[in-house]
Amino acid sequence: MRTKVYHITFHSAFSSACLFFYGCNFSCKGCLRKIYLYDCHLEENYPKEAKIRFLSVEEIINLLSKVTPEEIIFEGWEPTMDRNLKEVAKVIKKEIGSYTLLLTNGYLFPPFDAFDEIKISIKAYNEKIHEEYTGMSNKNVLANFKKTYEETSAKISAETVLIPEYVDTMEIKKIADFIASVDENIPLRIDSYWSIASREWQAPTKEEMYAAVKEAKKYLKNVYFLAGDESIKGEVIKVI
Numbered sequence: 001m002r003t004k005v006y007h008i009t010f011h012s013a014f015s016s017a018c019l020f021f022y023g024c025n026f027s028c029k030g031c032l033r034k035i036y037l038y039d040c041h042l043e044e045n046y047p048k049e050a051k052i053r054f055l056s057v058e059e060i061i062n063l064l065s066k067v068t069p070e071e072i073i074f075e076g077w078e079p080t081m082d083r084n085l086k087e088v089a090k091v092i093k094k095e096i097g098s099y100t101l102l103l104t105n106g107y108l109f110p111p112f113d114a115f116d117e118i119k120i121s122i123k124a125y126n127e128k129i130h131e132e133y134t135g136m137s138n139k140n141v142l143a144n145f146k147k148t149y150e151e152t153s154a155k156i157s158a159e160t161v162l163i164p165e166y167v168d169t170m171e172i173k174k175i176a177d178f179i180a181s182v183d184e185n186i187p188l189r190i191d192s193y194w195s196i197a198s199r200e201w202q203a204p205t206k207e208e209m210y211a212a213v214k215e216a217k218k219y220l221k222n223v224y225f226l227a228g229d230e231s232i233k234g235e236v237i238k239v240i
């Protein structure tokens with residue numbers, strides 16, 4: 001079975017393998033994939049003219065069985081763009097047996113019964129900001145977030161990106177309030193904006209990040225953040 005996976009890395013500190021799926025239905029202004037075709041934690045990154053070869057599920061299983069990860073993260077661009085995603089996830093789960101986590105922008109309803117955890121990225125609560133930043137409405141994202149929570153036994157978590165003077169503390173507050181309206185126990189990770197793909201905005205200061213986290217914590221019980229300057233733990237290995 002063919003997949004949209006073109007790249008795999010292994011993070012030794014977390015025993016996690018990352019499967020990179022190609023393609024996305026959004027065109028986020030700050031998308032890292034515009035710069036890093038491959039895992040941004042690799043020292044060696046890649047020229048735009050790098051040729052992409054899609055792997056078969058059999059190849060993926062073969063490669064994963066060599067690194068024996070405890071966790072497999074389905075990410076990249078947008079994994080739900082792979083029409084075989086559900087089947088691919090189920091086969092990998094059956095053959096490798098690791099914890100499986102899907103990272104998605106939530107625009108397409110995820111095949112939730114194929115994963116242990118689904119992390120939905122909410123780029124903005126304000127529809128106008130969402131459309132301007134991603135090129136798409138957030139109506140599906142918010143509806144799918146609720147529906148996924150209601151219909152799955154998989155763990156649900158959320159992430160967003162703090163962009164000063166754009167997706168700012170007030171916008172994070174609205175995102176946290178929305179998530180809490182579904183369940184205040186859903187974990188939210190706030191990432192620091194990385195201005196490498198678009199210099200239209202700056203990365204937040206530590207103070208701005210703390211203020212956003214503090215605001216989100218008024219609504220949610222489990223909020224954490226990535227400031228972007230964390231040192232890499234262990235080794236990040238290019239599997240293919």
Ligand code: SF4
Pocket residue numbers: 024025026027028030031032033076077078105134
């Ligand atoms: S959803 Fe993710 S992969 Fe897709 S354009 Fe946005 S940042 Fe890039």
